[in-house]
Amino acid sequence: MSVIDWSVLILTLVVIVVYGIYKSRGTQNIQGYLLGNQSLPWYHVCLSVMATQASAITFLSAPGLAYSSGMSFVQFYLGLPLAMIVLCITFVPIFHRLKVYTAYEYLEQRFDLKTRALTAFLFLIQRGLSTGITIYAPSIILSTILDINTTYTTLFIGSLVIFYTVYGGTKAVSYTQMLQMSIIFCGLFAAGIMVVHLLPGDIGFGRAISIAGKMGRTNAIDLKFDLDNPYTVWTGLIGGFFLQLSYFGTDQSQVGRYLSGASVSQSRLGLLMNGLVKIPMQFLILLIGVLVFTFYQYNRPPIFFNSFELNKLENSKYGPELNKIKADFNQAFEDKQVVVNQMNAALDQDDQVAISRQRDALKLADDKEKAIKLQVTDLMEKNDKQANTKDNNYIFLSFVTQYLPKGLVGLLIAIIFLASMGSTASALNSLASTTVIDIYKRLIKKDASDSQYLRASRLATVFWGVVCIIMALFASKIGNLLEAVNILGSYIYGTILGVFLVAFYLRHVNGRAVFYAALLAELAVIVIGRMELVAYLWLNVIGCLLVVLFSIVFQTMMRAKSKHITTSVKQ
């Protein structure tokens, strides 16, 4: 990176952190620290929930996914607007009316302490683990640029977030997120324009998409009903709806964001605006990945985008073998370029027969390239069993650092940092809220002073920050980070959502029934997930429905038993 890039990166980070600290100064009570005094307008809520969900993983993995397998991932978000509507009708008014700090507080009022503790515990496990991955994602950027171990970069990012989150709490999180999202939108827009600008002169925006489309990268919608395919319209609408509903409705990292809204209306408006903007935003991020894909049809891509792993292989005893594979790869690229040019000519002439023929030829060329890349990853595994053989997360990063102009590289890398910092800060804040409100205040020290709870919240933030950093250090062995986070969430969110839906809609079910129903459902989800019987998004639906079903069955059984005892006593 050049001096200009470093300056842009450091300046952006410093401005964001100082701004967050400045805006959150004077936070002296637990209400202000955990809920921002419930004073924020809708646009704060909207940008804050978006920044919490859009982690650095979104900006690293999503373009990589589009590059390697197309845009089908956009369907993952189709259930989000529907989930926002249900949240606005049910969750938001209830949480605001009861003036809760965490979503799990409500469950004690509705059921009992053990149900509140169970859901809080599940949340702490899920969020604690996935935040580790959220911190790890951008740390690989610095590691690639500086060619140092990810351990040091993970420690740097984690410490930076802990610093301002501990100081300013929810307000610092929310104010920094608003600025972060503004910079992110501008940076991504600039990146999109630059990719098109870097394409050959005769390839415009539409033609770039056309060429990628002929190679199967514009598959935004798949109408087939296939339980094994994680990205179809139906999986997105049904599975995605349940996942988003449980994420926004029961995950404290999101509940905490919209509870900071000044009123029910401000929280609602923030969530609904998120429903309007989120899918187009995700589509545009994937589209950048597609454009990068077309760019690499005219510029030879590296045989493997993770330069750290590639260098390791080059310097091993397998170096000569790698060189042979590289020669094959270069030849395959030259051959493919001929076909790409022929496709471009066929598109110019709108010759449908030639287009169809070139499409088949391009598919063959693409498959050949993938097969050669597979040889490289096989060799990497042979050389080092612990090698990271997935390079999806490095594709966009590699393009940015190699081809974008000075200054913009620094800005885009800053964006990835900011995105990670935003979602990590929310997560730490919510982990601290749940630990203090649902565990410490409820189970350990019920009558402490406000300042003691504030101190406990700050300590809890530091504690979870350290835990997440440790988890991040283990994240390097996971392939696609974005999927890993979603899979982990799918194991737990469905069960928690089921508990909340029973609480809202099945008034006759009591705490004992729902508690055992949740335990049994979670066990079933783990078994189904481990056996890979369905695509992971469906685990949300299954977990949720099983909790509802088991709750009804247990409640009926308990009622029958109670009637039987009453009758026996009377006799």
Next chain:
Amino acid sequence: MEQDKQIPSKPDQDLPPFVKTWKQFYRLLIGWLIFLIIAFYIFTVYFQ
């Protein structure tokens, strides 16, 4: 400056912008979702 942006906490009496009721806003969002699915479908078919 900070105080200017903060809105005092108040009960649910605000109406949504652009439309008259929250129900209409929900319908608008569902319409937007349907539009996006159709637009993405056309995008998929057109470019493949």
